[in-house]
Amino acid sequence: MAQADVSIGTTSRRAGPxxxxxxxxxxxxxxxxxxxxxxxxxxxxxANPVLMPPPGKVLKAIIELTSDGTLxxxxxxxxxxxxxxxxxxTVIGVPLGILIGRSARAHAxxxxxxxxxxxxxxxxxxxxxxxxxxxxxxxxxxxxxxxALFPILVNTVHGVRSVExxxxxxxxxxxxxxxxxxxxVVLPAAVPSVVTGLRLGAGMAIFVLVAxxxxxxxxxxxxxxMDAREHFFTDQIMVGVIALGVVGYxxxxxxxxxxxRLVRWRPAQE
Amino acid sequence: xxxxxxxxxxxxxxxxxxxTHVTKRFISPNADQEIVALQDVSLQAPSRTFICxxxxxxxxxxxxxxxxxxxLDPTEGEVRVDGQLxxxxxxxxGVVFQDYALFPWLTVRLNVQFGPRVQGRSxxxxxxxxxxxxxxxxxxxxxNRYPHELSGGMKQRVAIARALANHPSILLLDEPFGALxxxxxxxMQDELLVLTTKEPKLVVFVTHSVLEAVxxxxxxxxxxxxxxxxxxxxxxxxxxxxxxxxxxxxxYVREIRQLIAPQLKEExxx
Numbered sequence: 001m002a003q004a005d006v007s008i009g010t011t012s013r014r015a016g017p018x019x020x021x022x023x024x025x026x027x028x029x030x031x032x033x034x035x036x037x038x039x040x041x042x043x044x045x046x047a048n049p050v051l052m053p054p055p056g057k058v059l060k061a062i063i064e065l066t067s068d069g070t071l072x073x074x075x076x077x078x079x080x081x082x083x084x085x086x087x088x089x090t091v092i093g094v095p096l097g098i099l100i101g102r103s104a105r106a107h108a109x110x111x112x113x114x115x116x117x118x119x120x121x122x123x124x125x126x127x128x129x130x131x132x133x134x135x136x137x138x139x140x141x142x143x144x145x146x147x148a149l150f151p152i153l154v155n156t157v158h159g160v161r162s163v164e165x166x167x168x169x170x171x172x173x174x175x176x177x178x179x180x181x182x183x184x185v186v187l188p189a190a191v192p193s194v195v196t197g198l199r200l201g202a203g204m205a206i207f208v209l210v211a212x213x214x215x216x217x218x219x220x221x222x223x224x225x226m227d228a229r230e231h232f233f234t235d236q237i238m239v240g241v242i243a244l245g246v247v248g249y250x251x252x253x254x255x256x257x258x259x260x261r262l263v264r265w266r267p268a269q270e
Numbered sequence: 271x272x273x274x275x276x277x278x279x280x281x282x283x284x285x286x287x288x289x290t291h292v293t294k295r296f297i298s299p300n301a302d303q304e305i306v307a308l309q310d311v312s313l314q315a316p317s318r319t320f321i322c323x324x325x326x327x328x329x330x331x332x333x334x335x336x337x338x339x340x341x342l343d344p345t346e347g348e349v350r351v352d353g354q355l356x357x358x359x360x361x362x363x364g365v366v367f368q369d370y371a372l373f374p375w376l377t378v379r380l381n382v383q384f385g386p387r388v389q390g391r392s393x394x395x396x397x398x399x400x401x402x403x404x405x406x407x408x409x410x411x412x413x414n415r416y417p418h419e420l421s422g423g424m425k426q427r428v429a430i431a432r433a434l435a436n437h438p439s440i441l442l443l444d445e446p447f448g449a450l451x452x453x454x455x456x457x458m459q460d461e462l463l464v465l466t467t468k469e470p471k472l473v474v475f476v477t478h479s480v481l482e483a484v485x486x487x488x489x490x491x492x493x494x495x496x497x498x499x500x501x502x503x504x505x506x507x508x509x510x511x512x513x514x515x516x517x518x519x520x521x522y523v524r525e526i527r528q529l530i531a532p533q534l535k536e537e538x539x540x
Contacts (some may be wrong), residue, residue, distance in 0.1 A: 166371040169341055174385035174436055175361030184388070188375045265416045267377045 053235040061235040062242070070224075071243060078209060078220040079247070081137065085144025086205040093149045093201070094194060097156025101190070102182070107157075115154060122147035122208045126215065140212045147208035151200035159193025160186060192266060196258040202255060206248050221247075278425040284353050286317040286472050287338065287440065292347035294333055307333040309497035310347075315489075317439065322483035322490045324526070326533050330498025331476045332444055338474060339365050339442050351440065361389060364433030366443040370425040372417040378428050379404065379413035385436035399413040403431035406465060410528075427461070434465065440472045447482070456514070459485055463510060480530070484522045485512055492526060494533055502529055 030071050041047040042054040053061075065071040099106045100114075126143050133139040163186050171185045213222020222241050228236035289369055294308040307330040315321055321490050323331040336342045337349050340359040349356040351363065359365075364385075383396040391399070404410045407427040417425055426446055433441060442460075444464060448454045466473050477483050483490045484506060492502040504526065507520055 164371070166367050166369055167373060169339075169359070170365065170367065170371040170373075170432075171384070171388070172341070172359035173361070173363060173365040174388060174432070175341060176384075176388040180388045184384075185373065188373070191375070263375075266418065 006131060016252040024224050031214045043113065044123055050232075051234060053238060058242070059233045061233075061239045065236065065239055071239065073092050074219060074221050074240075075243060078213065078222070081140050081213075081220065082202075082205045082209045082224045084141050085146075085209070086202055087139070087146045088145040089148030089201055089205070090198060092145075092203025093152030093197070094156050095195075097153045097194075098160055098190070100153075100186075101157045101160025102186070114150065118150045120216050122204070123211045126212060130216070135216045140209065140217070143212050144205050146207040148201040151204055152194075152197040155193050155200065156190065160189030162193070176259075192259070192263045195255070195262055198253045199252065199259065203248070206244070206251070210244060285314040286319075286352065287313070287315040287474075288350040288353075289313040289334075289338070290347055290350075292334075292337060292349060294330070294337065294342065295345045299322045306497035308337075308344075309499050311498070311500055312347075313491060313500065315472055315474075317472050320466060320473045320475065320486055320488045322477045322487035323474060323493060324478065324480065324483045324490050324530075325493035325498075325501075326478060326495055326530065327491040328498075329495040329533075331493050333498065334493075335444050335474060335476050336443050338440070339363055341364045361436050362438050363440045363442060364436055364438035366426070366429050366433050366441070366446045367419060368445040368448050370417070370422075372425055372428055372432070374417050377414050377416055378409060378420070381417070381428055382412075382432045382435050384432060389436070391449075399435045400431075403435045406434070406468070407431045407461070421454075422450050423458060426450065426458060428464065430462070434469065436473065437469075440474065441466070443473070443475045443477050445478070448477070455482075460511070462486070467510070480523050480526050481519075482513060484519050484526070485514055490526065492529060502526075 038052075039055050042049050042052055046091050049057075062071075066115055072151075096110070122143055125146060126139075127141050129139045129146075131163040133142055167185055167189065168181055171181045176184065209220075210222040210225075214226050217223045224243075225237050225240035228234070228240065290312050292308055292311045293306070296302075296305045296307055298305050311330075311334060313448075323334060325331045333342065337344055338356065340356045340363065343357070351360075373384065376384065379400050382400040386399050387398045400413070401410070404413055407430060409424060409427055409431065412420065412424065419429065420428065430446070446462075447458050450458060463486065475483075475486060486507050490502075490504045490506060491500055492504065493499065494501040504522075506522060508522075512519055
């Protein structure tokens with residue numbers, strides 16, 4: 001009986017308005033514990049300090065690479081490459097997606113290519129892209145663009161195609177022309193989906209970019225990691241990895257903020 | 271306040287709405303079967319009348335409404351408004367949907383202004399119309415809310431204000447209160463009667479509730495299912511406001527229920 005009461009209590013609480021409890025303490029504790037475990041593993045001799053440098057050493061490397069500007073330069077190089085490919089993917093992916101979403105004819109012509117090319121990991125096309133465009137900046141731009149394009153394109157198409165029919169009918173009955181329906185109903189209705197596509201595209205851009213930098217480059221975070229490996233500077237490898245994590249996290253947060261601004265009209269639960 | 275029954279007194283040579291020998295067939299999703307939604311339906315209606323289309327689900331009442339709205343074309347026969355053949359949606363025929371169909375990215379005010387806006391009215395006119403109709407449905411305070419922040423009844427009030435702001439001469443409502451609870455439903459029925467008395471027009475109201483139809487309508491068109499046909503055309507000559515529990519109303523409800531009863535047995539399970 002007592003147990004039944006408890007379960008009723010929990011269900012009703014969940015059904016009510018969701019209270020946003022913040023567990024900042026737990027987050028901080030989790031991070032501290034993780035770093036502590038890392039330190040303990042090295043200090044106790046369980047992990048080889050040459051392969052797994054202790055937190056202190058990595059922190060020292062972070063300070064060194066930051067103070068002499070090396071890290072900033074490599075982040076800058078990677079960012080500008082990634083941004084270039086991402087912007088190109090957006091500028092082509094969003095209008096193309098709108099076109100495919102609107103026109104059954106365009107869909108019939110272009111969609112089979114998307115469906116065939118989409119499952120191919122962008123890294124798999126990298127060798128060919130390098131042969132076509134050389135090992136320089138162009139091939140990196142192309143492959144990042146290729147990676148970012150599909151999530152943006154596919155989500156834009158989905159957004160445009162999934163506009164509720166009753167909204168279009170409502171607009172039509174209010175006297176809207178086809179052009180007005182497109183501009184005032186279809187486009188705004190597609191915004192959440194497009195922004196999701198941008199977020200996924202940005203993640204893909206970073207992913208592909210680092211892979212390309214690892215395989216062949218003279219600067220960038222991927223190169224930093226590869227170069228450190230050549231010299232067996234495991235602490236610098238860790239710095240590169242951490243930098244990628246922080247950069248990726250920042251970009252994702254920024255795009256989430258943008259999403260929040262653009263789709264303020266959506267219920268909070270979604 | 272006693273509102274006289276609006277009837278055929280204003281009937282002119284040309285009916286406001288004229289549906290002649292309309293048949294509507296759909297191809298079922300399985301493609302091999304043809305569904306006859308409406309079979310040889312004819313209906314004439316003068317202006318300033320409140321008509322309820324009443325019937326069990328599947329009797330084609332929503333299809334008939336969509337034909338008048340211009341969202342669908344008849345397979346055979348024709349629909350005319352003011353003598354003009356209906357070939358598509360028009361701002362002169364306002365539509366209120368069961369699922370509200372409010373634009374979720376627009377505030378309450380901008381939803382109401384949508385019609386005047388696409389009609390090219392000036393900003394000042396748009397604002398004045400929204401002011402007027404938001405006040406009329408009692409939602410002036412909520413003008414800056416987004417639809418997801420409103421209750422079902424409030425959403426439907428916005429949808430009605432949005433349709434009225436366009437000054438249509440015909441108002442089409444597709445089970446507008448079907449998703450509301452019983453209490454809200456009755457309040458909305460009262461309010462709708464007040465609104466359509468203030469601005470008389472031809473109202474076509476789809477419902478499957480007999481009591482709702484008897485309470486609202488000047489004339490009830492009872493439809494039968496498979497294929498959809500007009501089974502009876504009943505004039506309700508009771509003055510407004512009507513008492514839902516009065517003997518006269520109850521008697522109408524009883525008669526119409528008896529008429530529909532065989533239909534209910536035939537209705538297949540879904």
